[in-house]
Amino acid sequence: MVIxxxxxxxxxxxLVGINLPTISYxxxxxxxxxIIAAIDxxxxxxxxxxxxxFDLRVFVSGFFGNAILAMLLTLLxxxxxxxxxxxxxxxxxxxxxxNLAIIRRHYIDKLINKMENKKNENxxxxxx
Amino acid sequence: MKKYNAAIILGVTCLILVLAICIQIRTIExxxxxxxxxxxxxxxxxxxVLEAQEDYKQIYSQLEKSNKKLEKxxxxxxxxxxxxxxxxxxxxxxxxxxxxxxxxxxxxIINLDDNRExxxxxxxxxxSYLVHEEDLxxxxxxLFNAGADAISINNxxxxxxxxxxxxxxxxxxxxxxxxxxITIKAIGYPESLYYALMRPQGYxxxxxxxxxxxxxEKSDDITISKYEGVYNYDYIIGGDx
Numbered sequence: 001m002v003i004x005x006x007x008x009x010x011x012x013x014x015l016v017g018i019n020l021p022t023i024s025y026x027x028x029x030x031x032x033x034x035i036i037a038a039i040d041x042x043x044x045x046x047x048x049x050x051x052x053x054f055d056l057r058v059f060v061s062g063f064f065g066n067a068i069l070a071m072l073l074t075l076l077x078x079x080x081x082x083x084x085x086x087x088x089x090x091x092x093x094x095x096x097x098x099n100l101a102i103i104r105r106h107y108i109d110k111l112i113n114k115m116e117n118k119k120n121e122n123x124x125x126x127x128x
Numbered sequence: 129m130k131k132y133n134a135a136i137i138l139g140v141t142c143l144i145l146v147l148a149i150c151i152q153i154r155t156i157e158x159x160x161x162x163x164x165x166x167x168x169x170x171x172x173x174x175x176x177v178l179e180a181q182e183d184y185k186q187i188y189s190q191l192e193k194s195n196k197k198l199e200k201x202x203x204x205x206x207x208x209x210x211x212x213x214x215x216x217x218x219x220x221x222x223x224x225x226x227x228x229x230x231x232x233x234x235x236x237i238i239n240l241d242d243n244r245e246x247x248x249x250x251x252x253x254x255x256s257y258l259v260h261e262e263d264l265x266x267x268x269x270x271l272f273n274a275g276a277d278a279i280s281i282n283n284x285x286x287x288x289x290x291x292x293x294x295x296x297x298x299x300x301x302x303x304x305x306x307x308x309x310i311t312i313k314a315i316g317y318p319e320s321l322y323y324a325l326m327r328p329q330g331y332x333x334x335x336x337x338x339x340x341x342x343x344x345e346k347s348d349d350i351t352i353s354k355y356e357g358v359y360n361y362d363y364i365i366g367g368d369x
Binding site for chain 1: 133134135136137138139140141142143144145146147148149150151152154155156158159175178179182
């Protein structure tokens, strides 16, 4: 059910996104940083669901809150002539890699466990 | 019910994310199409170019709006009497001649391109295989001499203030950059325009023999877009009737 909704959301988003008019180049930097923040939230959500701590309210507020905060920081940086968006990108990408590592380890552990179980079963069969 | 809600919310967030990514990719693609690949490395310069272009577009749309307003005011002012009607026709005629409106008619379309298949080491003068700004000047002269009413070079309307300049490996018409392949559209009597250029020893005939790729076709339906600049004058005094 959830996976189906996500797939439908992605397809509809792609279809609509291809047909919508493009935004002005001046604002594309803000959209980019917003996208990075949102992707970071998605990875955070997957990690949380692996750990069994997934909360929808936390996820949605993080998704939009982080994106908007990142955009505002970029705007502030533009006004102050400091590239604050670089700091935001570093933090988000760093967290992305951390979360990705957790996800990877989780699934590798699962895979190894499965293989070992199979080996044990085969041994039992050969012994029996 | 709770699971259903979660599915909908996750679907919507995915929709927004993918939507944003699609728009962003298309915006960047469009921007890099505008600037060209040579500027891609120098992002600061690229930003400047794109911002300048955006400003230009905005100002141009303002100009278009003002022109439309002017048109409306003219219509209102001339809708009263028959004398005004005549004035309006005269105004429209003037606009057509000055290149301030899109015009249609029969005429010729000339396509010019550099000959890229010649080997540079085997010919006496590679320059004669290329299209130069002098060629355009000569062709425009010949066309006007043969009675052309309106001419455009790569959609740049040729008007009374048009300059055709050589600028290195590009040509400037009305201050805008154009380069090969060049398309010249001319409205006029097709036969006379055609033979003015393609008669034996006519300018295009000579160009073709020199090795430039030349294609001329007569057409009954040519649209020439209007002059996109603005007429300014600072030093003219008098001239009022």
